[in-house]
Amino acid sequence: xxxxxxxxxxxxxxxxxxxxxxxxxxxxxxxxxxxxxxxxxxxxxxxxxxxxxxxxxxxxxxxxxxxxxxxxxxxxxxxxxxxxxxxxxxxxxxxxxxxxxxxxxxxxxxxx
Amino acid sequence: xxxxxxxxxxxxxxxxxxxxxxxxxxxxxxxxxxxxxxxxxxxxxxxxxxxxxxxxxxxxxxxxxxxxxxxxxxxxxxxxxxxxxxxxxxxxxxxxxxxxxxxxxxxxxxxxxx
Numbered sequence: 001x002x003x004x005x006x007x008x009x010x011x012x013x014x015x016x017x018x019x020x021x022x023x024x025x026x027x028x029x030x031x032x033x034x035x036x037x038x039x040x041x042x043x044x045x046x047x048x049x050x051x052x053x054x055x056x057x058x059x060x061x062x063x064x065x066x067x068x069x070x071x072x073x074x075x076x077x078x079x080x081x082x083x084x085x086x087x088x089x090x091x092x093x094x095x096x097x098x099x100x101x102x103x104x105x106x107x108x109x110x111x112x
Numbered sequence: 113x114x115x116x117x118x119x120x121x122x123x124x125x126x127x128x129x130x131x132x133x134x135x136x137x138x139x140x141x142x143x144x145x146x147x148x149x150x151x152x153x154x155x156x157x158x159x160x161x162x163x164x165x166x167x168x169x170x171x172x173x174x175x176x177x178x179x180x181x182x183x184x185x186x187x188x189x190x191x192x193x194x195x196x197x198x199x200x201x202x203x204x205x206x207x208x209x210x211x212x213x214x215x216x217x218x219x220x221x222x223x224x225x226x
Contacts, residue, residue: 001174039213041157048207048216049149049157060214092157096212099171101147101159 002026002095006104012112019080021107023093028073030097037096040069040078043106044089052091053078085111114138114215116208121220128198132220134191134208142166142186145211148193150204151219158204161193162211176202198224 003026013019029036040053051060053069056076066081080087088111093104120132134146148160161172161182170182181194191208205219 037212041213043157048218049209049213050216051213054212054214090156094157094159094213100173101162101171103157103159106156 001100002029002098002102004093004095004102004104006091006093006107009105009107011107011109013080013083013109014112015085016082019083019087019109021078021091021093021109023071023076023078023104025074025076025095027098029095030073035097036072038069038071038076039094039096041092041094042087042089043092044086049092080109083109083111114210116210116215116217118206118208118217118220121206121222123223123225124198125226126199126224128224129194129196130198130222132193132195132206132208132222134217136189136191136208139210139215141184141189146182146184146191147209147211147213148182148191149207149209149213149216150202150222151207152201152204155204160206163191195222198222200224 005024007022036056038056041049043049052063057069068079090106090108092106115137117135124130145164147162163170163182167184179197183192203224207219208217
């Protein structure tokens with residue numbers, strides 16, 4: 001199975017400052033169709049997960065442009081350019097290239 | 113508006129069975145792969161199972177393979193998860209989601225305990 005490793009697992013950030021979360025896969029996530037199925041989800045306390053980014057860098061509808069995804073191969077990053085209070089949540093990456101799909105452990109973002 | 117509504121959760125004894133359902137509306141159900149994801153109390157997300165839009169292909173996490181069965185009824189816009197031989201470690205909120213997670217339900221809680 002593909003192992004997804006996120007870091008850090010805890011991320012204290014000052015309001016207005018940037019934040020960055022790393023997600024590394026144990027093998028390439030390039031699908032035979034040429035796509036890379038690496039998605040990012042946000043889960044606020046007490047809520048269902050919400051997809052933010054699909055296929056590495058595509059923002060879902062309603063996601064602010066201060067949130068971005070990048071990466072290739074086995075190394076991926078979620079960035080928030082200026083953290084706001086509404087960003088307090090746990091963030092997960094998931095690979096959807098290889099069965100079984102696998103999530104990272106989650107990164108808990110909190111306000112410092 | 114897309115809605116996914118899970119039902120069927122509850123308290124069950126170890127070794128017991130439970131069937132979860134997910135009612136979908138606001139989307140062309142038979143054109144969407146569907147997925148179950150679970151979250152144990154205070155833990156992270158775990159992908160459980162997925163099924164292709166026509167139901168021909170199904171996939172399972174190793175932790176549930178041989179015990180859980182995913183299925184769908186495209187005529188009723190319904191996704192199901194039959195869970196047998198339940199264990200304490202299956203205790204979790206079970207979420208229904210479209211294929212790679214565009215839409216999610218609110219989840220249904222399964223507790224496996226004696």
